[in-house]
Amino acid sequence: MTTATPRAPLGPMLGHEIANEARRVLRDPAYTAPAIGFPVAFYLLFTFVVPFGRGNPAMAEMLFANYLTFGVIGAMLFGCALPLAQDRDQGVLKLKRTTPQPFGVYVAGKLVAALLLAVAVAAVMSAVAIGAVGLRWSAGQWAAMAAVQLAGALAFGAIGLAIGAWFRDNAAPGVVNLVFLPTAALGGLWFPMSIMPAFVKVMALGLPTFHFGELARAVPSLGDQSLPLSIGGLVAWAVIGVLLAGWGLRRKPY
């Protein structure tokens, strides 16, 4: 006997999934405090205390592009990797697998919730840049930066999901930090690439943080390499993230 079972409409399903994931991430100070606090603190530190940016408008723009990118990467890595790893360890993923909900809805919930955290980070960073540092960009520049950040955020969301798919709840935060902090520093997001030793400049070509940073720096025309190379590097890492995440979730579905 096969009865036709009507499918639940996708819109409300997606809406509830995203709303609950957003509540979960934005209600938890363990996500929001470091995600917003660290990039803002670093940005202020290197702009005012260590006076790279003082009296040098180009440097101030570069620092904003770098730390904004740093903040968005952190929000996406932590916001995607940790909830996924938690869901597996707490049995949430198993419960999800028993429902008729398409798995894509679950993934979309993770990505959008992390994106909302990234938007919160970007809003605070932009407010500081405009209010405290005096950054003045055209609407076109802001729009370009928003597009770059969205693209980079999705790439790092995929990398975050890959980490969440392969590591347990107790290991995932450590793995994220191990990936995030060194690749941010070596990818030129903490200090300008120009002061890095030559071997770091070569190594950076293999890092998604460098290519994302280059695209962000290109908004105020401060990028070093060609745009296609940066776009290619970022897309390659997005594909690697998607493949690793898919492999991990197929290997251990719940």
Place this chain on the structure above:
Amino acid sequence: MPAIASWSHVSKRLGSTQALQDFSLDVHAGEVVAVLGPNGAGKTTALHLLLGLLAPDAGTVAVEGRDPRDAGARAAVGAVLQTAGFPRRLRVVELLRQHASCYAGARDVAAVLDVVGLGDRAQRRIADLSGGERRRVEFALALVGNPRLLLLDEPTVGVDPRERRALLDTIGALRGAGTAIVLTTHHLDEAERLADRIALLQQGRLRQVGTQATVKAAAGLRAARLLLASTLTDAALASLPAVAGVARREDRVEIHSSDGDTTLRALLAADAGAHDIEVRRASLEDAYLGLTEGAAA
């Protein structure tokens, strides 16, 4: 009557253990089937197959004629699992609404919360609930999709006696409404109270399946204790057929019989004045222990 759920000659290996071996069973609308067996017998594996969490190595598993891994089949099934969980920062009602949105014919969230006795806990965070309340949230999640098949993997673990009774009443009411229910439990009194049929699993094989009477008979359990007031002497009682022992209990006498029916017939023939007769049959627990020990030996 067509089966809502069926396992047909299912074998499943998990790691180095044969979790299920040539397992076949049908479950119909409006019946409670209790799957019993020692830990590691394959009970949870059997449920996971019906949920599409596992695929069989051999044989077929079907829910309403479909592969359980099909989303359409999953829409018909609700489950309380031993190891499933949910994000602790969400409120009860937020979690239920989201879960309900996955099912086309979902029940009203407030009504389901009332059914499981969580009507006044709707706005609580999951993290602030007691263990028993969390178990009831899991039960509410299983019910909210309005399932035609309900799978309950040890649903009363960690639940206090009052909550447990309410839960068992709810399960009974769902059966009355036509839901097919598969229940695993180590509480044999729960199975005895609820189950229309018992399936006894051991080392991945189906040892017995049938009504409680069938399972007790299979265990060779015709034994019973008779309590009655009789004019016969103890020696006369002890000489009745199948009597294993006689003991005085105040104004009555207790007779242990290896075959309650035979002893009772002989007693009534010998003593027409016997009265206040009470017969205590072997329990499902006696049958379970007899069957599982027999196979282990």
